[in-house]
Amino acid sequence: MRRLLMALVLAGAAVGWPAMTALAGSHVAAAQAVGSLQADFDNDGFVDLAVGAPFEDIGSVGGAGAVNVLYGAAGALTGAGSQLFSQDSPGVVGTAERGDQFGSALAAGDFDNDGFADLAVGVVHEGVGTAIGAGAVNVLYGSAGGLTGSGSQLFWQGAGGVAGAAETEDEFGYALATGDFDNDGFADLAVGVHFDSIGSASGAGVVNVLSGSAAGLTGSGSQLFRQGAGGVLGAPEESDQFGSSLAAGDFDNDGFADLAIGAPLETVNSIQLLGSVNVLFGSTGGLTGSGSQLLSEGQNGLPGNPENADQFGWSLAAGNFNNDGFADLAVGLRGEDFDAGALIELPGSATGLTGSGAGVFRQGAGGVAGRSELGDRFAHALAAGDFDNDGFADLAIGAPLEDIGAISDAGAINVLYGSAGGLTAADNQQFWQGAAGLAGTAETSDTFGRSLAAGDFDNDGPADLAVGVPFEDIAAIDDAGAVNVIYGSVGGLTPTGDQQFWQGAAGVVGTAETSDSFGFALT
DSSP states (O other): OHHHHHHHHHHTSSSOOOTTHHHHGGGGGOOOOOOOSOOOTTOSSSOOEEEEETTOOBTTBTTOOEEEEEEOOTTSOEEEEEEEEOTTSTTOSSOOOTTOOEEEEEEEEOTTOSSSOEEEEEETTOOBTTBTTOOEEEEEEOOTTSOEEEEEEEEOTTSTTOSSOOOTTOOTTSEEEEEOTTOSSSOEEEEEETTOOBTTBTTOOEEEEEEOOTTSOEEEEEEEEOTTSTTOOSOOOTTOOTTSEEEEEOTTOSSSOEEEEEETTOOBTTBTTOOEEEEEEOOTTSOEEEEEEEEOTTSTTOOSOOOTTOOEEEEEEEEOTTOSSSOEEEEEETTHHHHTOEEEEEOOOTTSOOSTTOEEEOTTSTTOSSOOOTTOOTTSEEEEEOTTOSSSOEEEEEETTOOBTTBTTOOEEEEEEOOTTSSEEEEEEEEOTTGGGOSSOOOTTOOTTSEEEEEOTTOSSSOEEEEEETTOOBTTBTTOOEEEEEEOOTTSOEEEEEEEEOTTSTTOSSOOOTTOOTTSEEO
16 A cells, blocks of 8 residues: 555656666655764765665676765865775675665764764665565774774664564665764664554554664664654554654754654645654653654644645755754755645754744745746755855755756756855755756756765865766766765855766776666765
């Protein structure tokens, strides 16, 4: 039933995904997972970039998946010294198997508090025993030499203390986010299991939380959250997909990271697929359902015009857009107005997220560049970073099915800048390949902006932006995938000095191959 429901949602869109959909299955509709900590894997002061290629073949094993790692350096991100990991890499726990999709989601955090960022890798279709597609998460640890398979871990539900049970098509690891929820100095990991069933509610969804420690992540004492239990508001219903998107931030500024959890297909007050976001707050005991919030478009003081299939919570990003000390939350409504898409910004406060002072953004309104068009999927992906280094977080917004002239689904991104009043359309920008000198050419079904990640790759102060183009063709190689990197400056993001990476070019390990989808996930 959940597969049928998703198919109906996608069929109702004016524009479908490219031909890659058949290979990707339901996961091609994944929300961009958000990593909450900087990905400096070798602790040299330069942020690094992990790039998922979840449909990469490992030898003759189709769709096993891989992750490339590019390292930051003075001047720019570089492919020199890059790495390629799969479950067949030395030391990495597990075995590369057909359709595992290692690299389908990514998140960085210092789980063992040794100063080196570590990497969590979703393996969304990993089989566990006879449970096909139960899902798993690999963890690779940072070192002075960068990420290493040595000491790696593999987690799934029902093993090593991880709450729950591995079941067919649960997709443990579909979304990932890191935050120090108990403020003990060790980053913790939230794992979305969006197809997990609760009783007879197929695809209601749950979230597992694993704690960091001196020995790294541990399943011991792990938590499992779902709607309607332990103080978490709402009720588990069929195909809600609670846990499809995640974002960590200190929304009440009490020193404990909090967690926003998207359930983008939730029905709210009889409005089908309106979507919702639950917010769980951190404490000395970790995340808790006590005092949690349940938010949705046009409900409880939030702005918006609730309609069927708006999909509030499809994507999430936390950032302090007004620089008041409280993290704010950007919420994507990818399905608004027949998949044109929209964004709602919710400010943080001493009592958590609030609709007071919230902002609503869509292309072509209030000065935001572009036009709101059917099927653009504005806000499919989000990333927060201070691109102009003025102390206010800014927001990059992916519209991966944006048409560029007559070129369908080439993709574009919009950038909104922070201010004392929060996000603003003043001086906003729009980028696509080939515009204003940006590397690449806008081509049919490239999906520029399907994934996003922000970090200061050259350590010059302003944050930079990596943009996934997972269905980019490399010469005659269909859907090999690429990543554009746009650099920050005191004037904001600029195409000057921008880069484009793909496997087999500029020192990046690997070979561009049909349907690899390099750039499908980023952190």
